[in-house]
Amino acid sequence: MDGTPKKAAAAEATGAVELQVLTAYRLTDGVVIYLDAKGGWTEWVEEARVSRTKDDADAMTVLAKAGEAAHQVFETYLIPVSTDGDRTWPVSMREVMRAQGPTIHPQFGKQAMRAGRIDATAHAGSKRTGRGERKENREG
């Protein structure tokens, strides 16, 4: 649908691996979370563990599956990020939205909990699609 497999194959062929973080939802309240460097979960994408190699991404996926098996989290998947200006931030519009909250309600979501991190234009500036390896959510 979004060309991810093709892109991943191209990346593998050139040896380039994109930066990724692993995201999920917390089971009890459905809050968007990310795997952190200590093997725990953080609500902030800036604090997420960033994979720089395929092995690293695979290791993170194993931890995520363990989190699912322990019934802490659900719907785990990797998403591409950029680390421009030392800040880890999602690439796709969709993931920027998850990282900050609905643009129409700045008083709700993560953007309301930490001031100064709203990036309403971030999703409009990138040329990359990068929707991650998320299984398509078909709950419409």
Next chain:
Amino acid sequence: MYRYDEFDHVVVTERVEQFRNQVTRRLKGELSTDEFRPLRLMNGLYAQLHAYMLRVAIPYGTLSSRQVRMLAHIARKYDKGYGHFTTRQNIQYNWPKLLDVPDILADLASVEMHAIQTSGNCIRNVTSDQYAGVSADEIVDSRVYAEILRQWSTFHPEFTFLPRKFKIAVTAAADDRAAVRFHDIGVIVHKNDKGEIGFEVMAGGGMGRTPAVAPTLNKFVPEADLLSYCEAILRVYNMLGRRDNMFKARIKILVMATGVENFTKLVEDEFAQICDTALKLPDDEIARIRAYFAPPAYEGLAANSKAFDAQMLKDKAFATWVEINVAAHKQAGYAIATASLKPIGGVPGDCTAEQMDVIADLTDQYSLGEVRVTHEQNLVFPYVRKSDLFALWQGLVRLGLDNPNLDMITDIIACPGLDYCGLATARSIPVAQRLGERFQDLKRQRDIGELRLNISGCINACGHHHAGNIGILGVDKQNQEFYQVTLGGHDGADASIGEIVGPSFASDRIIDAVETIVDVYIAQRQGKERFIDTYRRVGVKPFKEKLYAAH
């Protein structure tokens, strides 16, 4: 009004406790993600972009003031202080915690509400005409038949795991306000020459990536056979509908692939087998349900109210609101009033807990305790004495829900879009807000006249863009929001699907593009022609020429 009987009470109460137990088992780890998903979906609980989302059923959009107060309480106690009314006349909450959902469902059950049939591949909450029972142009109250269908469809054992979700709408009015031809089954109530009630039944309509206007299978199904005929359609669909490809699983695909004639034959053959079974509706059962919807105790009022006439002359803003948002009532001295949930710059369909509380009060004071949700995401006060319209309007002014824009360009249907939805490819609501601001001038809106503009944030078309006179579909082009425009959609009795006008527009050009379309319409229209009529007369060409002139 709909009466919740002992049977419903037992079913719903048991259901809450079952779900409470399922949540406990999920949290303990006894149910996996995959095991729990269908269970939560059968209770209206989705996983969306930022959080869980709970969709609560409002059968045919009818709510009592007591229920509205409970919806406000839930918004305040368990959510972030607001709810969102949807195109299926339901309400959804965007931030519930899984831990709280059993308590929310218990609170809902205390006012005879639930979240059954709001998700999953079952027959969904049946929708109907928001003016049912009160409009001057109806044959009977269509909610009688919507309720009969609801009772038949709830937990129907044969139709709990259909190939895909299934939506039914019923109308009994000349003016189709329920978009019945865009449903899996559409039902129009008719009366024949002998004065007998029967149903025009159509099947295979829908939105989504393959929009379709439902063809009529039978022009007059006798009243007693409503359930047998619908059961026959569902049986054919359940047997032959595709389960291998979810994008081709809706009944519209089956009807297209089979051909209307062949599909009708399959249904009629099945119907012949089952029409004389327990599904036949006895007259006394219809009468029993009809009694649920007996007209309220109207006062014997004069057709005209002197107080109302004086207020119309005195207050221009009130008079404008009446002209646009108030419809004729079948009972002398009464009126039907619509509160717009599309204030300038607002989120279509959103309502805060505070607004809901005041709406409940206004409902008690001025609408015999009943309010209705429309598929256009507005609220209707169905039983307002003409002499009370001014006081109701003043109440709505204080709430900011007095925008006189019914059926006009800013009365926009918009899906939640990428701001909330896990499926969306672009945002819908900010486009609706920008259009609301651009076209806020009332004089201009009135000059443009009736124009339905609908916005969806992805191809699934929850914002009904295919049925909008102007339809806007958000798409993701290399991580940028673009908007494709369709023209000529219409969801009335003469329903049609919008045609794509040309290449999509970047987010910063879409508002100007709509303005261009409106300008072309104004230049092309003859007399008092509506947008849709002008479009049908002149076609897409003049719009296309102007929109893409610079390219």
